[in-house]
Amino acid sequence: MKFFLFVVVAIMALIAGMTQAQDCLPNGATCTYTGTMGNCCSSFCLQQPEQSTGVCQDR
Numbered sequence: 001m002k003f004f005l006f007v008v009v010a011i012m013a014l015i016a017g018m019t020q021a022q023d024c025l026p027n028g029a030t031c032t033y034t035g036t037m038g039n040c041c042s043s044f045c046l047q048q049p050e051q052s053t054g055v056c057q058d059r
Contacts, residue, residue, distance in 0.1 A: 029056045 024041035030053050031037050031045035040056035047054025 025056045027056050027058065030054070031056045 023038070025031055025038045026041055029038075029040070031040055031047070032053055033045050033047045035045075037053070042056055042058050044057060044059050045054045046057050
């Protein structure tokens with residue numbers, strides 16, 4: 001029974017991880033360094049200090 005519960009929890013965690021990975025901003029999308037508009041898939045938002053927004057891109 002404990003093994004079955006472990007398997008169910010593991011599957012739920014995998015599904016949650018897959019849906020979370022799809023909720024990122026693609027390269028070229030508008031972003032902010034704080035992540036208030038969402039997080040870039042590349043994990044990098046190029047935003048200059050004088051700009052209110054930036055652009056998602058690869059490093």
